[in-house]
Structures are given as C-alpha cells and as structure tokens.
Amino acid sequence: MRWRICSLGAFALSTQYAFAAITIDVTNQESIKQAASQAAAGMVRYYTGHHLGDVPGNLPEPYYWWEAGAMFGALIDYWYFTGDDQYNNITMQAMVHQLGPENVFQPPNQTKTLGNDDQAFWTMAALSAAENKFPNPPSDTQASWLGVAQGVFNLQAARWNTETCGGGLKWQIFAFNNGYNYKNSISNGCFFNIGSRLAVYTGNTTYSEWAEKVWDWSSQILFDSNYNFYDGSDDKINCTELDHIQWTYNAGTFLVGAANMYNFTDGSEIWRERLMGVIGNLNIFLKENVMFEAACEDVGTCNVDQRSFKAYFARWMAATIVRAPFTREYLKPILEASAQAAVATCTGGDDGNQCGLKWPQRTFDGSTGVGEQMAVLEVVQSNLVDYVAAPATAETGISEGDPTAGTHSPVGPDDLHRHPMSNMDRAGAAIMTVMICIMVIGTMLWLVVGD
Ligand SMILES: *[C@@H]1O[C@H](CO)[C@@H](O)[C@H](O)[C@H]1NC(C)=O
Ligand SMILES: *[C@@H]1O[C@H](CO)[C@@H](O)[C@H](O)[C@H]1NC(C)=O
Ligand SMILES: *[C@@H]1O[C@H](CO)[C@@H](O)[C@H](O)[C@H]1NC(C)=O
C-alpha cells in the first residue's frame, strides 16, 4: 500500500513535469525558436501593464522603469528573430504610452529617478524597432522610431558635460537625484551605442563624430588599455578614482558600438583593433564560454537589475556578429555554449520551466524573475542570428527620421520647466494679445459711448 501511494506520487510528478524544462539544439532553427518562445512566455507573464487600469509599459514592483524598456527591446528582437508577433501589440502599446512629451522617453512620472541610461534602454528598443522594421507608431503620436532615437541623441549630446573630468555624461539628468555626480560606463556606453547605430542607419557623420568622441573620452576615464570597463567615477573629484566593478553589459554596449563604428568605417583597421581588444577581454565574464555575472553571481549578491545584465550582453554580441561578420568565429561559440547551459537552468517555478540565474551550474538555482527570463530569452534567440535579414538602413527602412527632434525637452537641472516657445506659439501668443487688446478697448469704448 505504501509502495503504491509512493509510486502513484512519482507518476503524478513525472506527468506534471513531462513537458517542463526547456531544451535546445543550437544547430536547429526550429528548436531554437521553440526554446525562445518558452523563455519569452515565461518573461511576459510578469507583465501586467496591458491590463485594464494598469499603466502600459510599467512592470510591477520590484522592477524599475528602465528594465521594462529593456524587456520591450527584447520582445522587438524576439519578433525579428522568430517571426512570432504575438507580443507586438503589447509592445507597441507600451512603447507609445511611455514616449512622454516630445517623444523622447522622458515621461514626467519617471523624473525623480530618470537617468541617461534609463532613457537609453527605451531608446535602444526604439532603435531596434527602426532597424528591424517593426511597425511604425500610430500617426497621432507624430513619432517615428528613428526620430525618437535621434531626439534622445540630440538631448544627450546637449548634456555632454565638460565642467569636470574633461567631458562625459552624468548618470542622472536632474540634480536632485542621487547619482548626479557620477559619470558612468552604462550611460556613456549607451550614448556611444546609440550614436554608432544612428551613424550606420542614417549615414550622417554627426553621429559617428560623437561616437568617436564618447569612445575617446571613455578610454581616458572609464576603461583601461586592456579593455576593462569599470563602473564609473565621481565627478566631484574630477574622476580621479574609479569604482572598479565590471559588469557584462558595460563591456557589451561598448562592444556593439565598436562593431557599428567598424561597419560605418567600412572595416577600418583602428575599429577592428578596438573591437578585437574588447573581445579579447570578454573571458572575465565566461566560464568555459558560458556567460556569468562575475561581480555578483558566485557570491550571490546580484540585485534585481543586475540579474538582467547578461540579456544585453548576449543581445549585443549577436548585433556585433551582424555588423562585423568577422567576429562570428569568436562570439557565436559563446552564444551557443551559453544558450545550452542557460536552458538547463529552466526547470524551476510552478510550471517547471522557469529559468535560473547561474548558467554555469546547468541546474535551477532558485532565482527567478524578469531579468533571469530575459537573459535566457536573449541568449537563446541570439542563436538565430544567421537566419535573419540584415537590419535596415535609411534606404531600406520604413521609419522616417527627424534630425532636429528632441531639441525642446529638458536637457538638465536648469531647464526642467523649460518650454521654449516655437514660432507657432509666438504667432499664436501675438494674435491672442491683439485680440484681447481689441476686446478691452472695445469694452471701454462701449462703456464710454453707452454712458
Ligand atoms: C493586435 O491588434 C490588432 C488591432 O487591434 C488585432 O487585429 C490583432 O488581432 C492583435 N494581434 C494579436 C496577436 O493580438
Ligand atoms: C503616469 O502616472 C499616472 C498615474 O498613475 C498614469 O495614469 C499614467 O498612465 C502614467 N503615465 C505614464 C507615461 O506612465
Ligand atoms: C580634470 O580631469 C580632466 C580629464 O582628465 C583634465 O583634463 C583636467 O585638467 C582636470 N581638471 C582639474 C582641475 O584637475
């Protein structure tokens, strides 16, 4: 009897989990798509912004606004890599809702924590939308994905701060936020990322010149000659000391920017050398080619944000292969080994296929969340890089740009409430003034005459 109950229990367990766990054959396109689809479903189930009464584009606690932008970037790539459009509607709704005034991803609700990097993660999703020919936003938004990226680029270029450290973007935009005195790698690296991609997309050298400038400054302050990308530095001490922590996504964002500059310069020697330099130092984030977040994973201190960083590391490796095909032989094996190890952690949660954090262990480690799911999704779908069409440029794309976008939004602390009047506003104001004068004079005349 006891034995029977026991074996019944084992049978129930084995049937419940018969279809759980994600598997992948990295040489088989359908298998990769299937794994990506499972990882995507596991990620999207955290999202509630499309429910009635919720705010489109926001993830519930404890996820910050920026990570939602990163998640929609992952979903735009998901559609591009797999052709599965089931999440396009929620993505469009979220991206449009968060555009904010002047369509530069600076919604007033986020002002109290808005950093240049947060804005950049939403912007890079828009840039991916332009590159991947994601459907255009509805015309009543007067936005285009390319125009959004150009607007944010213009804003961040105006924020370039030469008062300290010889240049650089501050982390935070507004002086009342913690981190306003910090010049960090992710903010500057994402500005470099956006500039280099805009250069490739549009062919406009304004963007490539800025990308060069950001790289040069960063190479003096934020990373060393061995391509160790440090977290950032305090501008109150003129960036003379660094926070030496290294994160995967910092290396990743400089990696893909360098790949775009390599491509923009038709394979120049200098950018090839820089690109190879970055690749040569990636091993600090790898265990037998499997990615890990070296600064926090083994010690078990990765916070909610940090658990998503490998997502962008993988995403930008794939984009690097696209823009600099010669890097495929170095990066594709990393994407393959990492995807295989990553899906082996996806045996957790109530459905038995939630993914964990520590890929080198190849078993579920008890850690679940949006970041864990997104990282697995990105590393899995990046293995489809050989099967998709090259990203669009201005000639082949469907997103109309606007090089002057973003020039009326708050740049920094001094003009949070700045609303410069356009010529239209001025003309409108003048007409209003004249009409009020006529009314006042008319009323007075009427009073006088009527008397
Ligand atoms: C997306 O929205 C459109 C228009 O509302 C609708 O026709 C379509 O069925 C939706 N697609 C999905 C996958 O939900
Ligand atoms: C800002 O917050 C309000 C109140 O929660 C909400 O209704 C609105 O949709 C939010 N806007 C954005 C862009 O998140
Ligand atoms: C601050 O750092 C920059 C860049 O390293 C340097 O050019 C500048 O001279 C420094 N300023 C001061 C006051 O030390």
Ligand SMILES: *[C@@H]1O[C@H](CO)[C@@H](O)[C@H](O)[C@H]1NC(C)=O
């Ligand atoms: C630039 O990127 C395209 C694909 O986007 C690729 O076909 C081309 O070979 C790249 N150029 C160089 C120099 O690698």
Ligand SMILES: *[C@@H]1O[C@H](CO)[C@@H](O)[C@H](O)[C@H]1NC(C)=O
């Ligand atoms: C290139 O980009 C810059 C910065 O956005 C803009 O001012 C300029 O008009 C653009 N040039 C062309 C030819 O589009």
